[in-house]
Amino acid sequence: MLSSSLKSVAHHLRYLPLWSALSVVRWRSFDLRSRGLGTTFAVVMRWFPPARRRFDREAKRVFPDMTRRDRTKLGQEMGRHMGRTLFEIYHCAEFHTQHQKFRASGPGLDALRAAQAAGKGAIIVSGHFGQWEAVRAAIKMYGLESGAVYRPHKNRHYERRIRAGIEAGGKPILATGHVGTRALVRHLRAGGIIAILLDEKYAEGVPLPFLGHDALTSLSAAQLALKYDLPMIPAYGIRIDDGDAFRVDFEAPIPHSDSITMTRAFNDSLSSRIMAHPAQWYWMLRRWDGQ
Known part of the structure; x- marks a missing residue:
């Protein structure tokens, strides 16, 4: 029972930053909110060591000659794209109407x-x-x-x-x-x-x-x-x-x-x-x- 409760608390805590990023600027336009989450993810990829290490391991495998500076830039750009992608999936009903x-x-x-x-x-x-x-x-x-x-x-x-x-x-x-x-x-x-x-x-x-x-x-x-x-x-x-x-x-x-x-x-x-x-x-x- 205690284990289940702790797991639930952990789920809440891990989801809270994303929920906050998705919720605090609801009054802004779709594209501005999408860019905002993209920027957030780019910052995470630049300054959160576990994410950066995980990205570096995969990118080095495919681009062994890429400089650390270029790899850092690539990781940030990936974060920007993926933040926008996640926002659009969370708001898929609206996204699909933007023909x-x-x-x-x-x-x-x-x-x-x-x-x-x-x-x-x-x-x-x-x-x-x-x-x-x-x-x-x-x-x-x-x-x-x-x-x-x-x-x-x-x-x-x-x-x-x-x-x-x-x-x-x-x-x-x-x-x-x-x-x-x-x-x-x-x-x-x-x-x-x-x-x-x-x-x-x-x-x-x-x-x-x-x-x-x-x-x-x-x-x-x-x-x-x-x-x-x-x-x-x-x-x-x-x-x-x-x-x-x-x-x-x-x-x-x-x-x-x-x-x-x-x-x-x-x-x-x-x-x-x-x-x-x-x-x-x-x-x-x-x-x-x-x-």
Whole structure:
């Protein structure tokens, strides 16, 4: 009982700084509040040693020749992007209505619309890069809706807010695990669209190259695409115009072959995006832990 109470108190204390940052300036415009949280996260990345060390460890792996000064700048810019991203997800209902911010294009968008017109489902694959919710927001402009797969957060306060935000962007929202997988299959077989972020470490995954280093990677998206004959479409929401707008690129569907080849193709796709815009990827994922 005492352990449970202490855990609850810890959850409150850890969530309080974020709640404060999200709440104290509600009277300001959406973009100003978004920039404000971005600035807060940039400061954390500059002055909070645990965050800085964690970032440095991952960035050094990919950019071994980068100077400490450039690494510090990259970490701050990543924090700025991720702070804005988190704000937009927390306020996803409002974010998704700002159609003027989203500029969608690419062969994958046509493939997605064609699949829906034929009554087929589709799998959108992306990563913690740019603003991934911009992808789901963009397809709403074409009358489409995508559910999403997500990993529940241990902090119940953060979990409640983040899940509500993701649900506002489109349903169903499916947690990782066996129950979520069964619901995901039903959704796809019924002709639904699902978005999956494939750049987190998956302990039961296969080591595949990612940013030049092997990383344990889930094959589930490719396996589902092959089993149910669905397009697997890489898509990315890249911040432009000082971060206030998004270029949403829908790449051509990854050709069907086998799950490893297809997943490697996605890893290569995301890696090239990250190398072009390194500050827009969330480097804190511990992507290569244990490798």
